């Protein structure tokens with residue numbers, strides 16, 4: 296386990312955790328995003344957290360995938376990809392924040408902020424200069440969270456998923472320069 300604070304830890308997800316990651320996200324994801332989808336997000340969870348997809352993501356050498364543990368309980372997931380570049384951004388070393396989801400009952404307690412502060416420290420230690428990510432514009436909670444932490448707009452795209460309501464498809468790429 297990686298210690299972030301006294302109460303917050305990261306636990307590496309392994310191939311044995313597929314079922315528990317799926318069960319966790321079946322609960323966590325819809326609480327934040329079900330209203331974006333015509334099927335309440337079932338298709339998305341079933342594909343993103345299908346065993347085959349989790350195993351594929353675990354095989355990616357440059358990626359790190361963790362459970363977020365708060366006071367001893369697994370309450371979310373966190374995935375990063377080292378050396379994943381955002382097109383059009385300076386050719387420095389970059390890390391992509393791929394996923395961060397906390398269970399609704401633990402949001403707003405500074406957990407997200409602590410984890411991103413940890414990531415910044417790790418990235419700087421390893422010589423990385425930029426963290427970036429995709430954020431859905433219509434999810435103000437996440438959008439304001441990144442804004443508050445100093446992330447800046449770079450570009451945007453529109454998600455192509457048919458089951459996603461049209462008015463929530465905009466996704467912005469945001470980034471933070473670390474040094």
Ligand SMILES: CC(C)(COP(=O)(O)OP(=O)(O)OC[C@H]1O[C@@H](n2cnc3c(N)ncnc32)[C@H](O)[C@@H]1OP(=O)(O)O)[C@@H](O)C(=O)NCCC(=O)NCCS
Nearest residue numbers: 327395396397402403404405406407408436437439440443
């Ligand atoms: C977005 C998320 C990762 C943020 O983590 P968190 O632990 O809830 O946020 P924190 O408590 O660390 O908040 C950090 C700062 O962001 C601000 N912030 C968080 N949520 C906010 C909101 N809804 N509105 C305005 N500001 C907000 C906080 O005020 C805080 O600032 P402060 O330190 O000055 O008080 C988390 O809420 C989450 O997982 N949400 C659901 C899933 C999701 O949307 N994930 C992101 C996918 S890109």
